[in-house]
Amino acid sequence: MTVLVTGATGNVGREVVRALRAKGAAVRAADRRPARVTSMFGADVAPVRLDFFDGRTFGPALEGCSTLFLLRPPPISDVKTTLIPFVDAARTHGVRHVVFLSVAGADTNRIVPHHAVERHLARRSDDWTVLRPGFFAQNLGDAYRRDIVNDHRLYVPAGGGRVAFVDVRDIAEVAAAALVEPASHKAKGYTLTGPAAVTFDEIATLLSEALDRTIRYDRASIAGYAWHLHRQGMAIAQVTVQTVLHVGLRLGQAETLDPTLPALLGRSSRTVRQYVFDHRATWREPAAPAD
Numbered sequence: 001m002t003v004l005v006t007g008a009t010g011n012v013g014r015e016v017v018r019a020l021r022a023k024g025a026a027v028r029a030a031d032r033r034p035a036r037v038t039s040m041f042g043a044d045v046a047p048v049r050l051d052f053f054d055g056r057t058f059g060p061a062l063e064g065c066s067t068l069f070l071l072r073p074p075p076i077s078d079v080k081t082t083l084i085p086f087v088d089a090a091r092t093h094g095v096r097h098v099v100f101l102s103v104a105g106a107d108t109n110r111i112v113p114h115h116a117v118e119r120h121l122a123r124r125s126d127d128w129t130v131l132r133p134g135f136f137a138q139n140l141g142d143a144y145r146r147d148i149v150n151d152h153r154l155y156v157p158a159g160g161g162r163v164a165f166v167d168v169r170d171i172a173e174v175a176a177a178a179l180v181e182p183a184s185h186k187a188k189g190y191t192l193t194g195p196a197a198v199t200f201d202e203i204a205t206l207l208s209e210a211l212d213r214t215i216r217y218d219r220a221s222i223a224g225y226a227w228h229l230h231r232q233g234m235a236i237a238q239v240t241v242q243t244v245l246h247v248g249l250r251l252g253q254a255e256t257l258d259p260t261l262p263a264l265l266g267r268s269s270r271t272v273r274q275y276v277f278d279h280r281a282t283w284r285e286p287a288a289p290a291d
Contacts (some may be wrong), residue, residue, distance in 0.1 A: 002026045003179050004065040005097075006050060007073060009036045009244075011138045012101060015172035016069050023180050030061050030262040031200050052082035055089070060094040060131065067179045071101040072113060077237035079113045084120050097127050097182035099175050099282070104134045104191055105253065111244055118189075126187035133192040134254045137165040139276035140203070141282040145241075146232070148207065150281050154200050154217045156228060157225040157243065159250030162197035164257050167270035174264050195269050197255040210276045211283055222247055 003020055007013035008029030020027050021044070029037040030050035032129050037047035052073065062068070068090050090098060100121060106114035107130075120129040140148070147155045171192055178185040193288040198206075204217040218230065222243060229239045248254065259268045 001067065001180065002028055002065045003067045003069065004030060004048075004061060004254060005069045005162050006029045006030045007071045008045075009040050010071070010073075011136065012071060012144055012168050012171065014040060015070070015168050016175050017041060019172040019176035020179065021045070023176055025176070025180055028061070028065060051077060052086060053289075055085060058086055058089040059093065062090050062095060065090075065093070065095055067097045067099070067182060068095045069099050069101070069175055069179060070117075072117065074238055074241075075235060077113050077235075077241065080117050083113075083117050084245045087117070087120060091124070091127075092196060095127075097129070097179070097186070099129045099131065099178045099182075099185075101171075101175070102130050102132045102189075104132045104193070106130075107189060112241065117209055122187070128187065129185040130180070130189040131171060131175060131178075132189060133166045133171050134167055134194070135163050135249070136168050137169075137194065137270075137272045139165075140166045140207070140272075140276065141279055145282065148215060151213050152213065154204055154207075154215065155225070155228060156200060156246050157218050157220040157222050157250065158200050158246055159219055160199055160201075161249035161252060162199055162255035163249055164193035164195075164197040165203075165272040165275070166194040166255060166261065166271075168264060170261055174261065177264070190253060190264065191258045193254075193256070193258045194259045195257070195271055197257060197260070198272060206276055207283065210280050 003025050004018050004134055005013050008017050009031050017027050017029055028046045028048050030048050031037050032051050034049050048061045049057055051057045088282035106112050117203040147153055200217045204215045207215040226239050226243045
């Protein structure tokens, strides 16, 4: 079995690669720049170039792979000309199972790009598993990092909404299990949440405790948040998706706890407190300035 992991050097992909290696699976790690794969994982993981905007890269990346971990890179909003043709190419090249990283609620929310990919996977057969995680704890160390490090604040339009942050390391374990033993996960859609729903005020307090300095939560307006993302160089389509997802938090769209993750793991899932204290160094280094 050879598993192709897309987005292999990103927050989720790198953890999936590590989880697969822990299971002894052969991994082919895809990135637009394969050198980044080698830099991150060394010679034990085979790198391959994959560009969803260049169909010529599909065949070489997929050749000889039996299962596929698929995720949507955030800059891609048009999945009809990128991810969906890639899914078709995967099936043509003999990939027997696809594990797709979606988002919570994508099965019914037509606004998010993941919805169309889910529908396309389900249209033809049962050779798929869909993971629908809630908000990642790792967003604190990625999407929100610059604000935390440079401005000592969390700035999102979530109001007082609660969020059941889920740790990517747990998601990766579930993904690896579905990739290595697909028969047990055929045509299954899993909603994955963390063990507790917390407010951004509580997250700010937690970060303040871990970092020994005050981190505040500024409740962004919708327009203010969209402009904030635009100033950071984010494309308009991506700004729209991120704003819609975060506004949903104030409406309670990410506060429901789901028991699926610990059931699949066979243990308790990680808390957001564990993530913060495991990664304290993340917010102690200077963040790159906006483009």
